Amino acid sequence: MRETAFAERLIAWQRIHGRHDLPWQVRDPYRVWLSEIMLQQTQVASVLAYYARFLQSFPTVAALAAASQDEVLALWSGLGYYSRARNLHRAARMVVDDFNGVFPTTRSEIERLPGVGRSTAAAIAAFAFGQREAILDGNVKRVLTRVFGIEGHPGDKPVENRLWTLAESLLPPADMTAYTQGLMDLGATVCLRAKPKCADCPMTVECVARLEERQAELPTRKPKKAQPVRHVMMLLAVWRGQVLLQRRPNHGIWGGLLSLPECADSQEAEAWLMRHGEGDLLPSWPELTHVFTHFRLVITPQPILLSRLSPAVSQQADANWLPIDQAIAAGVPTPVGKLLGQWLAGVN
DNA sequence: AACACGGGGAC
DNA sequence: GTCCCAGTGTT
CATH class of the missing domain: 1.10.340.30 (Hypothetical protein; domain 2)
Structure with missing residues (x-):
């Protein structure tokens, strides 16, 4: 043409x-x-x-x-x-x-x-x-x-x-x-x-x-490759009705957003609890899979009810304790918003 | 040149 | 589930 x-x-x-x-x-x-x-x-x-x-x-x-x-x-x-x-x-x-x-x-x-x-x-x-x-x-x-x-x-x-x-x-x-x-x-x-x-x-x-009736072949598709899977445990740590959010680093996934604390497994979650005070690990919730362009993230939500907060932890500068509804409004990643919403629905 | 970076719509 | 989209920045 x-x-x-x-x-x-x-x-x-x-x-x-x-x-x-x-x-x-x-x-x-x-x-x-x-x-x-x-x-x-x-x-x-x-x-x-x-x-x-x-x-x-x-x-x-x-x-x-x-x-x-x-x-x-x-x-x-x-x-x-x-x-x-x-x-x-x-x-x-x-x-x-x-x-x-x-x-x-x-x-x-x-x-x-x-x-x-x-x-x-x-x-x-x-x-x-x-x-x-x-x-x-x-x-x-x-x-x-x-x-x-x-x-x-x-x-x-x-x-x-x-x-x-x-x-x-x-x-x-x-x-x-x-x-x-x-x-x-x-x-x-x-x-x-x-x-x-x-x-x-x-x-x-x-x-x-x-x-040439080749609308389905053009543009040429990108050759695809297998997506790796990553697992992470997200902690829903609740103390006096408020949930703990932490600021993520500016680079990497969800850079700069507030999000839930993360660890690898329930053993690390136990250790996290010991460091942060006293309380109970509730049964973990069902896994939640979040799909990205280049990998899938399988999230295990781990609720933790804190009865006492260790003094050193309560003064951490990057700790944000927020009521659940405010946490959702604070600008969290989509799957974190889902989890917090589930918590609200379950508790209320 | 290849990869990292989110979420959602279409199928 | 898979594919891809009004792309840019980094390595």
Whole structure:
């Protein structure tokens, strides 16, 4: 297909059939940026409520910069990929401190913000400033591999490089907002992964995948490998009606979130109890499996009722004793929220 | 180049 | 259950 034909058809299609009512379809770069970060590896339906709540608490980049990391993480809790929230917070402070409170206006400058890579920077530059920059996200990769019949896993470097070059060659001379939004809309509403609606697609007559009936083979799947399993025991330590939460390190899984204390097995749980005071190990609850991209985590919940807390422990700086309902609201990982919810349901 | 990083929707 | 998504940062 001619490059110009692709862009012309896409823009015309977007104006009629594309999405025009998403809350982040604005020119305010702060709102565009926030939405793009939330939408990384996360679907629109999941983002909508988080976006509204976040914007209500932090209406401007200055408000976000003035917040604490805790406040930001609490509003992010449940969305996943928490480094996005920490980077967002750092980047807000960078905009205030290094860019004099004015959001940067070029792709290369925007790309310096932590958490903003090439595609996200290009999307912000296109939506907020109408600049001629190519995006390449999951939707675009699916559309391009199908329409142009590009073989190979799009995550492989040579394939990805080819897709970037193609994406740049397709850019229209103007109308970048409609074009960029059209690319995303086509991928999200028509060029679906499982059942693409080829009859509704403006590229259908020339789409390689459609012509060869290979929609199911493109984009090429990632070769999969076995997922390792990790086991952990999570302690539901309760003292005077409050549960103990500990801050996780900023790096690694659930970085920076409050979570339950962990150990390997019930023997270690006994030792933990001896260190922390006196009380009883209740029978452990049934295992809970949490699935990640790269491994599965099998959690054994171990409730502990403390009757006395050792003085040294009660003064630990990182110990957070909270009523269960407040603990849930504090921004804990999803499986921890489930466990605390089960406790509430069981006790009350 | 490969991996780490969450959660949820679609099937 | 499996696959994959509006990706980025680290190694």
